[in-house]
Amino acid sequence: VLSTQSTVSSGINAEYGDKQITWFWQFVKEISDEQRSRMLQFVTGTCRLPIGGFRELMGSNGPQKFCIEKVGKENWLPRSHTCFNRLDLPPYRSYNVLKEKLLFAIEETEGFGNE
Numbered sequence: 563v564l565s566t567q568s569t570v571s572s573g574i575n576a577e578y579g580d581k582q583i584t585w586f587w588q589f590v591k592e593i594s595d596e597q598r599s600r601m602l603q604f605v606t607g608t609c610r611l612p613i614g615g616f617r618e619l620m621g622s623n624g625p626q627k628f629c630i631e632k633v634g635k636e637n638w639l640p641r642s643h644t645c646f647n648r649l650d651l652p653p654y655r656s657y658n659v660l661k662e663k664l665l666f667a668i669e670e671t672e673g674f675g676n677e
Contacts, residue, residue, distance in 0.1 A: 582632055585657045586649075589664055600668040607644030621646050640667045 590598060603609040605628065612618040619626055622645035634641070634652035640663055641650040654660040 582651055582653065582660070583630060585654075585660045586630060586651065586664075588657065589661050592661075593665075597665075597668060601664070604668045604671070605642045605644065605649045606647045619647050639663055642667075 590601065593601070599609045602611070606619060612620070616628065619628060626647045629646065629648040631648060631650050632653055633650035636652055636654055636659070638652045640652065642648065643650070651660075652663070654663065
């Protein structure tokens with residue numbers, strides 16, 4: 563399960579910041595367990611948490627928190643940087659657009675070594 567307490571947010575401004583993060587966690591709560599697993603895979607490169615839980619996620623340089631960064635333009639898809647457990651989330655103007663783009667990203671994309 564993804565956790566707000568083990569998350570860092572950056573690149574967030576007052577106009578979009580709180581909405582983007584709130585919408586992201588609303589999305590995570592609403593999707594199925596299978597979709598949450600795909601979200602974790604999309605952002606971290608693994609569909610399972612470490613034995614110690616979300617706070618013990620590892621990056622390429624050791625322990626690395628899950629990070630959401632506001633990057634890009636509204637028409638972009640979300641991007642991930644699995645070595646850094648980072649999700650680049652464009653500044654979508656509505657929850658429905660964020661949901662549509664995230665679902666597409668986690669369900670229709672494959673990374674290195676995925677089946």
